[in-house]
Amino acid sequence: MNQNRSGSRPPADPRAQSGWQTPAPRTLLEVRAGETVRIRRFSSAPPAWQERLLAHGIAPGCVVRVMQHQPITVIQVDHTELGFEHDVARVIEVEPL
Amino acid sequence: MPAESIALVGHPNVGKSVLFQRLTGRYANVSNYPGTTVEITRGAASFLPGVMVIDTPGVSALPAASEDEQVTARVLLHEPLRAILQVGDAKNLRRTLLLTIQLAEMGRPMALALNMMDEAEARGLRIDHQALSARMGVPVLPTVATRGAGIKELTHSLIHVTPPHFEMRYPEPIEQALQELCSVLPSSPIASRALGLLYLSRDPVAQTWIEQRADVATQSRLNQKREELQHALQQPIGAVIQQARLAWADQTVNSVITSRAKTDARSAIGAQLGRLAAHPLWGLPILALVLYGMYWFVGVFGAGDLVGLLEENLFGEVINPWVTDLVHRTLGQSLISEFLVGEYGVWTMGMTYALALILPIVTTFFIAFGILEDSGYLPRLAALTNRLFAVIGLNGKAVLPMVLGLGCVTMATMTTRILESKRDRLLVTLLLALAVPCSAQLGVVMGMLASVSFGATLWWAGVVSLVLLAVGWLAARLLPGERSILFVELPPLRLPQASNVAIKTLARLEWYIKEVVPLFLIGTAILFALDKIGVLPWLIETGQPVVSGWLGLPPEASAAFLMGFLRRDFGATGLFALESAGLLSPMQIVVGMVTITLFVPCVASVMMIARERGVRTALGILVLIFPLAVLVGGALYRLLSLLGWS
Numbered sequence A: 001m002n003q004n005r006s007g008s009r010p011p012a013d014p015r016a017q018s019g020w021q022t023p024a025p026r027t028l029l030e031v032r033a034g035e036t037v038r039i040r041r042f043s044s045a046p047p048a049w050q051e052r053l054l055a056h057g058i059a060p061g062c063v064v065r066v067m068q069h070q071p072i073t074v075i076q077v078d079h080t081e082l083g084f085e086h087d088v089a090r091v092i093e094v095e096p097l
Numbered sequence B: 001m002p003a004e005s006i007a008l009v010g011h012p013n014v015g016k017s018v019l020f021q022r023l024t025g026r027y028a029n030v031s032n033y034p035g036t037t038v039e040i041t042r043g044a045a046s047f048l049p050g051v052m053v054i055d056t057p058g059v060s061a062l063p064a065a066s067e068d069e070q071v072t073a074r075v076l077l078h079e080p081l082r083a084i085l086q087v088g089d090a091k092n093l094r095r096t097l098l099l100t101i102q103l104a105e106m107g108r109p110m111a112l113a114l115n116m117m118d119e120a121e122a123r124g125l126r127i128d129h130q131a132l133s134a135r136m137g138v139p140v141l142p143t144v145a146t147r148g149a150g151i152k153e154l155t156h157s158l159i160h161v162t163p164p165h166f167e168m169r170y171p172e173p174i175e176q177a178l179q180e181l182c183s184v185l186p187s188s189p190i191a192s193r194a195l196g197l198l199y200l201s202r203d204p205v206a207q208t209w210i211e212q213r214a215d216v217a218t219q220s221r222l223n224q225k226r227e228e229l230q231h232a233l234q235q236p237i238g239a240v241i242q243q244a245r246l247a248w249a250d251q252t253v254n255s256v257i258t259s260r261a262k263t264d265a266r267s268a269i270g271a272q273l274g275r276l277a278a279h280p281l282w283g284l285p286i287l288a289l290v291l292y293g294m295y296w297f298v299g300v301f302g303a304g305d306l307v308g309l310l311e312e313n314l315f316g317e318v319i320n321p322w323v324t325d326l327v328h329r330t331l332g333q334s335l336i337s338e339f340l341v342g343e344y345g346v347w348t349m350g351m352t353y354a355l356a357l358i359l360p361i362v363t364t365f366f367i368a369f370g371i372l373e374d375s376g377y378l379p380r381l382a383a384l385t386n387r388l389f390a391v392i393g394l395n396g397k398a399v400l401p402m403v404l405g406l407g408c409v410t411m412a413t414m415t416t417r418i419l420e421s422k423r424d425r426l427l428v429t430l431l432l433a434l435a436v437p438c439s440a441q442l443g444v445v446m447g448m449l450a451s452v453s454f455g456a457t458l459w460w461a462g463v464v465s466l467v468l469l470a471v472g473w474l475a476a477r478l479l480p481g482e483r484s485i486l487f488v489e490l491p492p493l494r495l496p497q498a499s500n501v502a503i504k505t506l507a508r509l510e511w512y513i514k515e516v517v518p519l520f521l522i523g524t525a526i527l528f529a530l531d532k533i534g535v536l537p538w539l540i541e542t543g544q545p546v547v548s549g550w551l552g553l554p555p556e557a558s559a560a561f562l563m564g565f566l567r568r569d570f571g572a573t574g575l576f577a578l579e580s581a582g583l584l585s586p587m588q589i590v591v592g593m594v595t596i597t598l599f600v601p602c603v604a605s606v607m608m609i610a611r612e613r614g615v616r617t618a619l620g621i622l623v624l625i626f627p628l629a630v631l632v633g634g635a636l637y638r639l640l641s642l643l644g645w646s
């Protein structure tokens, strides 16, 4: 089971800078609840998941807000809230706004 | 084929059912879609004589993922449709348009009802629906279904509806493949471009439709085209297609939304409560409250007060003596009168059970479930319980049939259709049959255990849960296929609409009376026949060594177990009679209750399993459950004896 929540993980991202700045989150799973990010891509996800995400209007470039990570990850897109398991959140790459 | 119809299509929870009620008269007919167990509601359009309105199951998108969604795809492909009415959620325009594009491509006359306009406005959204209509080539009508706003304009536009003028282009490789596909695809009620797109995105319904109509050579050519295209693209074809649509939808949304939300919708009480209900910590007390409320309404009020009133007072003292008397006076003491009002009488046992005992319980249960359904709580429950169900190879969605099972296992078996894979449906069906006691049984079991001690109740609950988890864990590993992941939309919590709950409850009750009551009657008739030809006494006698030797129960309990097959609670009631006669020790009560809970689902649910999953599966489940229940019961007897129970 996954234990790391909100970006408490050591920065694995090469873009992450040292110092006082918080490291740029890499996957949706590492985004703190309450933050808003842009979806970069999720092309490494299984086709079925990709289609589910797209069907709910989640595509690269779109802006989502992370609501919570427990017991499942919940994000808000437009005015819909969508929940899915951590495995899905882990394969969605995001970038800061 | 029946009259032309108008199909309501849309995402789950956008107000299709409420709109359906607005568009049709009072009477709606709920039935299973041919060849499936998915409910479809049809009703005569009140504004267009001779035209039917069909309410389809909600779809998040095509290709269809669950059995439910496939029915919607089949309605679109197979029904003689006069028009498609898409019902969309105005506050989620992007997602709505994603489906609009897909439907408009089908080329059938269509209109879009932008429902929940009130919620969109409350969030500060202004939508230029005329511009939207121009861009999509379909009439767009803003509505608030719950208040009946915009319905007149909607019906007017439905009367004059025409095929849409819509065309969007996909990335070049897809367009090329489509062109080639269109020249070989058999002609269909939807535009071949739309059929081609469905085929390319591997929609199972379109696939089957084509397989039934195209020759083998065409099929292999189609398949080859698709594989070539897949090879040329970096991503799954379906994903590329959806992304193109999303881009189009995004552009559209940007040009028709004239004002964006300023206020944060989260400040609303409903949203706050919704957040708490899915919270890992606060969610639990809320869940406990919900369960307690259900227990009180269904268990105490339904199974206690109402059943007492109906079974003991009305049927026991008034109706049954009267019917029995009438039958005896007209038919005398014949075999027929025994068949009707005897010990295993179709009326005195079957009908009384179905109407006086089960009906009030399922009615209260359906009301409670309808309220939960309408309020938007259920998806949060799925989120909350997901971890637990992961242990037994399922996801949180399985909680719905499982909770429903506490009301009526037969009904719950039918609801497994909301699950996405065959594997999940089979697994839940098995667990329901094995370890989920229905409300009728639960009532008796709890009553008896309470008379022993709280510890006895804990033992019972512990053993049954353990068996549920162990069997689920094992079965999940033995069954082929993978666990499907949880993906749910969490709609805002809303105050349930009394009319919506009432209509859903009535439709379910109608289903219960039409589908389940006959099963009870048939079951009673079978029991009657078995009794007459002497099989019943023989079975009871054969079971005795197991019952008294292995389970350590008095030999009379054998009959109770047999009865448990017809009526789950009857088995428990049979044991209850023994207890009252002072024939059972505390240990025997615990062993008896555990065994009878695991032992058999009622005859109606076995028939439902056979109908849903096939006769072989039903038999397989029975063959698994019988010995398992006895095995567990015997083991528990020995364990408790060792621990000094008597």
Ligand SMILES: Nc1nc2c(ncn2[C@@H]2O[C@H](COP(=O)(O)OP(=O)(O)OP(=O)(O)O)[C@@H](O)[C@H]2O)c(=O)[nH]1
Residues within 6 Å of the ligand: B010, B011, B012, B013, B014, B015, B016, B017, B018, B019, B057, B058, B115, B116, B117, B118, B119, B143, B144, B145, B146, B147, B374, B375, B494, B495, B496, B497, B500
């Ligand atoms: N505020 C508001 N609520 C609505 C409106 N229309 C429907 N609802 C509510 O939305 C919820 C869902 O409505 P349903 O009609 O059950 O939705 P459905 O599309 O049939 O849902 P499924 O059958 O699950 O696909 C209910 O609580 C309705 O009362 C509307 O225009 N405004």
